[in-house]
Amino acid sequence: MLDYPTPHIQASPSDFAPVVLMPGDPLRSQYIAKEFLENARLVNNVRGVQGYTGIYEGVPVSVMASGMGMPSMAIYSYELYHAFGVETIIRIGSCGGLQDQVKVRDLVLAQAASTDSAYADRYDLKGSFAPVADFGLLQKAAALAQLNKMPYHVGGIVTSDRFYEEQEHLPPTERNAALWKRMGVLAVEMETAALYINAARSGKRALSVCTVSDHLFTGESLSAHERQTSFNEMIELTLQVAKTI
Numbered sequence: 001m002l003d004y005p006t007p008h009i010q011a012s013p014s015d016f017a018p019v020v021l022m023p024g025d026p027l028r029s030q031y032i033a034k035e036f037l038e039n040a041r042l043v044n045n046v047r048g049v050q051g052y053t054g055i056y057e058g059v060p061v062s063v064m065a066s067g068m069g070m071p072s073m074a075i076y077s078y079e080l081y082h083a084f085g086v087e088t089i090i091r092i093g094s095c096g097g098l099q100d101q102v103k104v105r106d107l108v109l110a111q112a113a114s115t116d117s118a119y120a121d122r123y124d125l126k127g128s129f130a131p132v133a134d135f136g137l138l139q140k141a142a143a144l145a146q147l148n149k150m151p152y153h154v155g156g157i158v159t160s161d162r163f164y165e166e167q168e169h170l171p172p173t174e175r176n177a178a179l180w181k182r183m184g185v186l187a188v189e190m191e192t193a194a195l196y197i198n199a200a201r202s203g204k205r206a207l208s209v210c211t212v213s214d215h216l217f218t219g220e221s222l223s224a225h226e227r228q229t230s231f232n233e234m235i236e237l238t239l240q241v242a243k244t245i
């Protein structure tokens, strides 16, 4: 156990529900709390990273932002798992599509998260660790997406340390996105591998659900309005998962 309050979360364990939804953006965590939770109260606001706990269909649920990138997600998920008694974290984010069948607005349920980051190297494993989702959470999310007729994909994603790759000097087939695409990876984002690695190391559960906000090969992207509606659908799906665990 880690002592609380932590450097980044000014709260006590009783302030958090056992399950936390994590969007990247603090304004989105405020939006989820206000629009989807009953009796939501602010439980953290260190660095403006708003965390709320409220009730969804009778079940306590917390929501707090992860910030962008693996180090930020790693800090918040570590503190939630180790100091605040959180058992399950569900990331709700956006990703860039890589495969032809992965269209903007589709949902990607991250079964595994490959990464170009060195985060897992610190464990000194004699090999590379494969960060994976909790199967129970993944199964529930897929079943609900199927039931609600939401276009979704289950498979591997890649968690990258870079948003701006600066590989214009390379032929398109040799750039990172093309190489990951050849491995069948569905999409790219920047947080999931840290979450899955922390969950594994602490014996806790995690799932990452992302909406495809843009496509790296077709150049398509969601409008602001589409982002909001697809985000709402993703919130409802993940709250349903959170409710039944």
Ligand code: HPA
Binding pocket: 094, 095, 096, 160, 162, 163, 188, 189, 190, 213, 214, 216
């Ligand atoms: N790269 C990394 N992260 C992302 C992207 C992307 O193209 N789109 C949404 N999140």
